[in-house]
Amino acid sequence: MSPIFWALSVYFSFLVTLIILLWSNTRHYFRNNALYEKVLNGFVLFRQILVFLFPSIVAIALVEAQVLPISALNQFPTLIALGLSIIIFWVVELPLLMKADIIVTFGVDDGNDIAEAGYINKIVLDVEKENIVNIRVHNLGFSTLKNAMIEIYFGDGFEVVPWDYKRYKRLDFNKKFSIQKTHCGVVFTPNDNFQTIPPQEILVFQTIMRKPKNMQKGEVTIQFSSENSWGLKKTKAPIEFVKK
Numbered sequence: 001m002s003p004i005f006w007a008l009s010v011y012f013s014f015l016v017t018l019i020i021l022l023w024s025n026t027r028h029y030f031r032n033n034a035l036y037e038k039v040l041n042g043f044v045l046f047r048q049i050l051v052f053l054f055p056s057i058v059a060i061a062l063v064e065a066q067v068l069p070i071s072a073l074n075q076f077p078t079l080i081a082l083g084l085s086i087i088i089f090w091v092v093e094l095p096l097l098m099k100a101d102i103i104v105t106f107g108v109d110d111g112n113d114i115a116e117a118g119y120i121n122k123i124v125l126d127v128e129k130e131n132i133v134n135i136r137v138h139n140l141g142f143s144t145l146k147n148a149m150i151e152i153y154f155g156d157g158f159e160v161v162p163w164d165y166k167r168y169k170r171l172d173f174n175k176k177f178s179i180q181k182t183h184c185g186v187v188f189t190p191n192d193n194f195q196t197i198p199p200q201e202i203l204v205f206q207t208i209m210r211k212p213k214n215m216q217k218g219e220v221t222i223q224f225s226s227e228n229s230w231g232l233k234k235t236k237a238p239i240e241f242v243k244k
Contacts, residue, residue, distance in 0.1 A: 004064050011057055018047040024101055027140045052083040100229040101141035104222050107134040123239045131209045139197040145226040147190035153221040154184040159210040173204040
């Protein structure tokens, strides 16, 4: 085997490995892994370099396989420009054609800080008191989600305390919202709050819920959109009730 063959094998092995490591499902799986989060930025940078070199590497591979004449490598400046175009499309245009890559988790408390482990994939309400529902939106993508709109629908039978209630002033992540009476909807708009989420960052949205009456279960729906993502990203989660 020639040295060029081994070099091409190493290149494509690294590229495939990085694509798998940066795949959305992989990032969901490792989202709380400190080591993974620490090296994530390096993985992204290395992958972009490999993608930038992709047209040139493919040309070399085709020449090595004698599919193209060696004179094809004289178009090296064109191959570099093509690689740059791929990177620009990947970073700028592709996110506009895809839904936001987010994960939504929940925590419920009485006004105290919730530890990282306190956020789970469902809402657990205490039926004997007002509940502060913390909804955490984590941007798992590699693009900033600008001017996001967050709509939260708790469903019929629930009651959200309006934003001007004095208890909101004591919350850490107090954000202004409006209430839609249909299906107990709550809307956080970018006109009222700063709602731009950088890559791998988190915003927390808080609402205070009245004590639910004669309910045993429910379901919350979160709809997320932003200026630079495609359509609505919908997330649903169960609502459970306990007596503490």
